[in-house]
Amino acid sequence: MREFTVPPVEAAPQVGGLADAVFDHAEKTPDRVTFGRKDASGRWRDVTSAQFRDEVLALAKGLIAHGVRFGDRVAIMARTRYEWTLFDFALWTLGAQPVPIYATSSADQVHWMLHDAEVTACVVEHEDHAMTIGSVIDRLPLLRRLWQLDAGEGAVAELMAAGAEIDEDVVHRHRRAVTPESVATIIYTSGTTGRPKGCVITHSNFMFEADMLVGRWEPVFHSQPGDEASTLLFLPLAHVFGRMVEVAAVLSGVKLGHQPALAASALLPDLASFRPTFVLAVPYVFEKVFHAARRKAESEGRAGPFDKAVEVAVRYAEAMEHKAFGLGPGPSAALRVQHQFFEKVVYGKVRDALGGRVRHAMSGGSGMDRRLGLFFEGAGVTVFEGYGLTESSAAATANPPERTKYGTVGQPIPGTTVHIAEDGEVWLHGGHIFSGYLNNPQATDAVLNDGWLATGDLGMLDEEGYLTITGRKKEILVTSGGKSVSPAALEERVRSHPLIAQCIVVGNDRPYIAALVTMDQEAVEHWLAMQGRAPLPPAELVRDPSLETEIRRAVVAANTLVSQAESIRTFRILAHPFSEEHGLLTPSLKLKRKAIEKAYAVEVEALYG
Known part of the structure; x- marks a missing residue:
């Protein structure tokens, strides 16, 4: 489509x-x-x-x-x-x-x-x-x-x-x-590919976005019908x-x-005391909640039952998803019994981490792993993944309340059209599209054409209008053999491993694809403790054979998504995470690819030595 x-x-x-x-x-x-x-x-x-x-x-x-x-x-x-x-x-x-x-x-x-x-x-x-x-x-x-x-x-x-x-x-x-046409704000882009540009957003843009989102999703703002809707804003x-x-x-x-x-130590207590009825977050937050729950279970000697509960939640949610789309009868009787068994011992505790009343959430800012979304659905929290840009005043697509399709960013929000150009680029049209970049007509003309916004993102629409983002046009890697590779899916899958904080795929004008990965320090310390090992200095940690084996498993899992020519052939574990302070991340935690490759030029060269 x-x-x-x-x-x-x-x-x-x-x-x-x-x-x-x-x-x-x-x-x-x-x-x-x-x-x-x-x-x-x-x-x-x-x-x-x-x-x-x-x-x-x-x-x-x-x-x-x-x-x-x-x-x-x-x-x-x-x-x-x-x-x-x-x-x-x-x-x-x-x-x-x-x-x-x-x-x-x-x-x-x-x-x-x-x-x-x-x-x-x-x-x-x-x-x-x-x-x-x-x-x-x-x-x-x-x-x-x-x-x-x-x-x-x-x-x-x-x-x-x-x-x-x-x-x-x-x-x-x-x-x-x-008036609605008056300028409301100038919001600067994150500057992943250059100097930030000021997006001119009008009162009308915000009104349209708010009216369409509230008109379509307002029922899910409540924990149960008739209660007071509330949300804790931590973005x-x-x-x-x-x-x-x-x-x-x-x-x-x-x-x-x-x-x-956003740190769990500060956020989780406030979620517990404020008790919102729904939350809006980035995938990082849901990942943190999930990994914290699993580490706690492992510390208490319940890793096996927790993993079983995850599997049951995913299968239960997948069966419900199939039923919603007319592809199956829903969960079997046996699966429903298993699901009910884990309700109090696992799923209820996951919801408690979000304050206890949350039954629905929205996720945006970056892609969310399909399996993670299914787990939360099975645990009683439906996460509606969406997609948008600063230039579209936030969400342009989102999964509808009654038919969530995990792994996609949903259908256009009401009043919006999504078009896929011949080269696969996602174009957007609607009342939320910004009026241009401040003091930059050349950049404006490059992305706005008769009210259509050329997003720079690549995507696909399925037969029911659900959008899947497959990468960024400017981030496509082309190996020296001429193979085009979109790094986003590989990076997301590698990063889904609990020990990994970040992953960047390299390989432009190189003979093959490789990766640099950083560690989640809290997760690694827990992993070592569960093995009865003392914490390791970063210089020793990156050479640890057991850690390398774990990371290789994540890379092998990611490679199942692509052909052999697009797969990650080798990787390097870095001692320190990419940080905003060192100019390697944007304030919204997106990777600054050119800056990272420049900062780690020696490590990148070693991948091809």
């Missing part, structure tokens, strides 16, 4: 801007709880629609007092926290344009984005961020204001006090000037995925909490 369209769901006509929802909710349901916010003692406190409206209004008045006006661009450099959402909606109330900056961005990256976007003011989280801005401020003549969230009383209190004398009508005059708000979660939650009245760290 070359093209597939899903009609739009019914939605209210677009008028005004994103911030109007804050004021509408406060008027209609002032006492409805719209946020959970952690206080200084670590307890979650409710924030109502009326309280949030009042805070947005007070902050907007303060921004006006400090000179922020309609159309101004204000950068936000912070982790995921309540104040970010507060600033977003205060700025949107004024018709200003937030420019999100990753909390881990380097001074050079920060300078480029603030300069390119002509930012006039900036909000930072703490002193380190302020110092990063300070190191480049002499080259940013337009930057006039810098506010720090964690300094003294904090930027929010400072601004609210500054705006106390501003008339509310001044704010509302700004708000009434905002970076500098990423379009996290930003869309924020927007859709506020516009639809879903209770929203914020969590600034």
Whole structure:
């Protein structure tokens, strides 16, 4: 199939801007709880629609007092926290344009984005961020204001006090000037292949995306019919995925909490205390939950039963999937009995790790292993995998609630068309497609054609319109023998091994395909402990014969996906993981291939020695 369209769901006509929802909710349901916010003692406190409206209004008045006006661009450099959402909606109330900056961005990256976007003011989280801005401020003549969230009383209190004398009508005059076509934000791409580009996203783009997602998937936001929908946002708000979660939650009245760290040690306790009804995450989170559960079972001497439970969950989910598509009768009686047996001892504990109430989740940002998705389905958490880009304001496709096809990224979201070009490139069309790159008409013309977005991704549509992403056009490797190889599937399969953190496949203009792999330190320490062995220094670990045998198993498993000419012939274990700090990962954890190959040029050469 070359093209597939899903009609739009019914939605209210677009008028005004994103911030109007804050004021509408406060008027209609002032006492409805719209946020959970952690206080200084670590307890979650409710924030109502009326309280949030009042805070947005007070902050907007303060921004006006400090000179922020309609159309101004204000950068936000912070982790995921309540104040970010507060600033977003205060700025949107004024018709200003937030420019999100990753909390881990380097001074050079920060300078480029603030300069390119002509930012006039900036909000930072703490002193380190302020110092990063300070190191480049002499080259940013337009930057006039810098506010720090964690300094003294904090930027929010400072601004609210500054705006106390501003008339509310001044704010509302700004708000009434905002139209759906107004620019909402400039979000910079991750820069995997060069300097980040600023995607111009309008209020209309976000409204369309939120309306279509909520209209189609709202029933699965609830743990059970009639309960209050809530989600804990732990994705970076500098990423379009996290930003869309924020927007859709506020516009639809879903209770929203914020969590600034993806590390399991910080995230899991907050999931347990906030108890969301659904979550939106990247595959990394689901992998961490699964591997942590298996390590715990192994430590307790229950690895065998756990692995059996995994197998039963996968077979059960696969049987349910076949039934949904008319390909089978569903789980057999014997399989249902086995599944019920593992419900309390394994599956319930996996759900408890997500807070206990989650029955549905959405995954995006990168590909999710089909078997992992089936396991979670069998364990009682349906994960709807989707696909999108910054340029498509987040999701362009997602698996529908009633017919999830694991291993695919689903069908187009309502109001969207997916087209597969002659060379296999995925093209998208819909109301969520961005209006272009800031200050870069040449790059805009390269990807936008009469409203169609050429994504740069390669994919296939099946007969029912489900999309499978097979790779990136720019990442296709061509061996010296002329064989074209897409590295994504190989890397994903290798990385599914519990001991492996990252994998990069190399082989461009080389005689064969090879790989560099890094280790999951926590998993390796557990693996050694289970063998009664002490932790090994990295230099010894990479030469450990037992570890090499484990990694070879992962490589052999990955090679079953491809022909012999496309298979990984050899590999090298690296002592340290690729990190953002060393410029080898983007802030959204994507591999910077050229940078990695340059940094590990000696190791790559050794693969072909």
